[in-house]
Amino acid sequence: MADMINMQKVSKIYSGAIETQVLFDIDLKVEEGSFNSLVGQSGSGKSTLLNIIGTLDKATKGTVEIAGQRTDTMTKDQLASLRNQSLGFIFQFHHLLPEFTARENVLMPYLIQHGKTTSEIEKRADELLGLVGLDAVKNNLSTEMSGGQQQRAAIARALINNPKLILADEPTGNLDTDTTDSVYRLLRQINEEYGTTFLIVTHDRKIAERTDRIIMVEDGRIELDLIT
């Protein structure tokens, strides 16, 4: 199988008042269609790593390839297109647009690419909203939904453009155990149905154990790489 992610010798140094190196020469390959978790202590560099993979942040040194394309040399517009068409994000903080309804938020990545929506894509949005169990509240503004509902809307939004890779940063960080469970079953189901690659940051050991591979980060280095 081809590599969805291929990072070589990636370092990240924040140069503020004091220089802090957060990532040290990270080599990481992630296979297409795999379901992976990224674990480690708070402040170990998980989010930084995920954001570099997601092209939101830039590595200080090293090379990053997503689906065979070098991203560290792309222009800002090329990166925007890549994020829009090939990547789906589920953030630690759900990040919906408060001016729009759940359904409109889900359709937004499509709208960015095409400028307008079709009845087909609207049908797909409704299906995805059904899949994450938001039929009843899909026309609510995102501010009129609970935290868990917002998180599930963000998941549906990450899926709308059929991305090859979904990056999730503690997607269930503030959900109860039952909801957490249903969200994971949902992500797993999407992985199996569409062959979407997943990289999920989590603090939850039980969740990590249910993924195909556990990557553990400690102080900016990969300490453990476990195929379960």
Place this chain on the structure above:
Amino acid sequence: MVSFKIALRFLKSSKMQTLLIMMGLAVGIAVQIFVGQLLTNLQEGFLEETTGNASHVTVFPAEDEIIIDNWESKVAGIQNIDGITAVSPAVDSPALIVKGSQSNSILVRGLDMTQAEAIYELAENTYEGDVPTNDTQVLVGKELATDLTLSVGDGLDIITPSQNTFTLWVSGIYDLGSAIVNERWIIVNIASAQSIYSLGDNITSIETQTTDIFTTDSTAEEVAAALGNSPITVNNWKDDNPDFFSALASQGASSYMIQTFVLLSVVIGIASILSITVVQKSRQIGILKAMGIKDSQASLIFLYQGLLLGIGGAIMGVLLGAILFYGFIQALSSSGDSIISSSFDINFLLLSGLIAVIASAMASLLPAIKSRKLDPIEVIRNG
């Protein structure tokens, strides 16, 4: 397209702020329209008042001549020049009126009553009696009539510079709107003036009116050219009244300045509010960028907001300005005779509206540029 939809939604979701910005713009535009329209109409009214009953371009005998001969052909020659709307021959000469111990120095003006009508509107401006219908009748001005206690039907003795005395009969009293004219001019038939001063069929000046007082200098040149080799000089209102024109021009300049500064302050206001909205919406812009919106599309969101605010504000402002101006003129005319008309210059209104739209789009340029620099990672990292 996505930028327009987002812009519209941003504006809709903070209705109060949107309305306030539009109202700020509208008030600015309204003031600008009010000031501009008021001054334009004031100047037009003022100009009409001052030059409406005056000769714009006047043909006089050359310096060492005292008469214009062969004048019918000269009148015909001037008549067809572009911009000339009326041509009228005149015989002018000074005289004295002696009544008891009082003597007034006046100007006898011999006019062709039909042709002079187009310049002086004597029929309308004669408020007592009528214009002269025969060679012994005279029309006197309001102030002179009061000064000499003259009324229609009275006799009036004039003494010419050559010490001849003539008796004329008052046929009517006029008011040309200027006390100086009313005191000094007594108006008779052209034939009457010709015989009083023994001028035969000659005259002393040809008076005209033109379509545009601001170009009387060039019209005068055309008149001089048309009369080519005759011994005449041509004067024009514009060159004869330089102070009047510089006053008009500086009034106009100050009006433009007021309008410009009003618009400028409105634009600065909008620019600063829109800059704040970039900060307000930085979370949203960060999320959108993370989802792959391009920097140019993000900038467009703010440009569209500026444009929409501009259009809304311009429509409200033009309406408000028109209502304000119309109301002001109505109040003014109900409290007395006003020389300002309530007529609107539609082009001026449209131009003001257009300037408002362009200005507020320009005001959104700064926030549009600011939004480019917004890095999504800041938003994603900090929640």
